Amino acid sequence: MSMIRSSKLRIITASLAALTALHAVFPSAPAFAQDGMAAEQARERQELQDMREEVGDIKGTINDAMRQMTELSNQMKNNEYFEAHLFAKETTVKVAGDVSITALTYNGKLPGPELKFFQGDKVRLVLHNQMKFPTSLHLHGMILPGTVDGLPRPDSGIVKPGATYAYQFIANQPGTYWYHPQVIHGDQKAKGLFGSLVILPKGNRRADVPDKDVVLVVGDMKAEYRSSESRQSAPSGGYDGGTSTKGDAASQSLTGSPMRLFQAVAVGKKDAQIFYLINGKSAPMAPPIDVRRGQKVRLRIINSGQSAVPLHLSGHRFEVLARDGSDMLEPRVYRDTITVAPGERVDLEFTADNPGLWALASEVFEQASREGRTPGGIACILRYTDIVEPALQNPN
Ligand SMILES: [Cu+2]
Structure with missing residues (x-):
């Protein structure tokens, strides 16, 4: 743990220094040649853009490091x-x-x-x-x-x-x-x-070491209805195209519907419902996987539930590194869908090389929905944070 802590601290310190340096170089707006050649301006604009992306990368690194430190805070x-x-x-x-x-x-x-x-x-x-x-x-x-x-x-x-x-x-x-x-x-x-x-x-x-190492626990939970309580209505949601950073804000898929309370059960009676969850949330409440272009991303998928989950990642091909904690003995294979059995763990890795918004979701409709509605269940977004999606900013 101390190893992680000290190396991450070093990254943070270095990144903050880099940020400060960049601020010194670029106070804010480009004060470039007033009537210089267009080509030069374009090149300088490109340089500025590159630096902005770099700053974005550094900020992302700091966020990753902070998250990891928080995770480790209860381990001493x-x-x-x-x-x-x-x-x-x-x-x-x-x-x-x-x-x-x-x-x-x-x-x-x-x-x-x-x-x-x-x-x-x-x-x-x-x-x-x-x-x-x-x-x-x-x-x-x-x-x-x-x-x-x-x-x-x-x-x-x-x-x-x-x-x-x-x-x-x-x-x-x-x-x-x-x-x-x-x-x-x-x-x-x-x-x-x-x-x-x-x-x-x-x-x-x-x-x-991958640039990003994400653990995803998928599975189902049986629960029986207990009661409901009314609450303030919230803006309707669904996937919001990545403008929200908090899963919670994107989770209000039912405008003004009451909060329903359930009790988890191991064996359900007739009226028990099954909720399919990814890291304890049903889409769209499951937080997105944020990546940046060029990152090597590892996904560690654990099935905690009672049924096999065929997971598909769109827009990418991942390498299957390990099953059940062991490295694959056979030549490594590239896939876009992998079925994770109850209790099984699968380690995948891919390069974030296809900017956009993508889905990581179960192929089984019941698992990738909730009470027949989508988005719901085992589904989350893979999102490039360093790319501005023109389609999302400009619907036409
Ligand atoms: Cu077990």
Whole structure:
């Protein structure tokens, strides 16, 4: 963690210095040759534009770094251990503009916090059970001693209500994993207790590290209707063409409709509904994946749900780097659609080389919609932040 922190800090410091320098060079408006040659003006305009894009890139880098630091803020190095705390508790989470689900969560988030460690890190995961029933933890995909990750027994691995339990291990296999209760508490996983766990390879050379590394947890959640409460109407939404930076603002797809409260269930009665979610949200509430031209983008996709999800990325071909945390043994393949089975993880990588607005969505209509409406379900936007879309600014 300290590695990430210090290197990112260095990037931020360097970027801020670069920003300041650029400001010094370009006070604001171009004060160029008043009656100079048109060609020269054009070239200077182009140079200015290039510098503006560069500033945009730097700002993006800072945003990425800040986000990563926030993610890591609940992970601290304690003696030689990297420690993370998971609080299992019931929480009501908003999954769509007019739908909230009372689910089981880690740290009040759906999915739980993104845990990231480096290969070789000694990790201490401290689980606090703030629920009214016992729970446990499984580190899905990691090969660990039975005493750490084996089936829990009453004297080890079952965490009673109000109790705390520490799981200690060495993160020695790089890859994409996830955590959730053991199979005997599978109903809790279905109700929202899950999160991602990424082990980054040690000694990464810069060339191997993607510019953007995104974890996407897709899946479904069964829920039963409880009640609804009226609330202030909001502007109708749908995809807004990327003008909004907050997923929340774009989420109000139903003008003035009441907020409906649901309760997550493992096994639904007849009237139970299934909500398909990407990082705990139904489109268009799912935040966009922001990229910049030329970036190498890695997507780590985890299926936390009960059905296979065929995901399609439009406008790009991605390389399949790994399945279930392991590098592919066969020659690497390029695809545009990949089916992720329940419990499976797939690591993809592509180059952001086709500016525009693109969809990453399930091919199954039921999964990529909500109650028959689109946008909804497992769908999000891939958005180039350094490109101004003329079509979006000028509808004609
Ligand atoms: Cu699992």
